[in-house]
Amino acid sequence: MSKNIFARIAAGEVPAKIVYEDDRAVAFRDINPQAPVHVLVIPRKEIARIGEARQDDTALLGHLLWVAAEVARREGIANTGYRLVINNGPHAGESVPHLHIHVLGGRAMGWPPG
Secondary structure, three states: OOOOHHHHHHOOOOOOOEEEEOOOEEEEEOOOOOOOEEEEEEEOOOOOOHHHOOHHHHHHHHHHHHHHHHHHHHOOOOOOOEEEEOOOOHHHOOOOOOOOEEEEEOOOOOOOOO
16 A cells, blocks of 8 residues: 555654644544544554454554544543444445545534435
8 A cells, every 4th residue: 555645644754733642543633524523543554444454453443533522522522422433345435545544523414414
């Protein structure tokens, strides 16, 4: 996989507004927010999309969900509610081939999405 923008952010090569990071994940503000709070949670490991995650990525995937919940707590949206979105492939709206979880909140969300 070539180094896309998210891999470069995870490596510290491209600046981003980081809101959380550890040895396995980075969370940063989306540059085109779709809600008052819109943060992307990515693994440092390059996984193109959720559909390409392997069984040995299970612990990492769980950690990414924990990070998303921690971001929601830190951003003050945990009690009012938030949405987590993972796009898989172009028909789902995936624009960067690096697994990422959108944490969206700060306003009421409609249903169905999309």
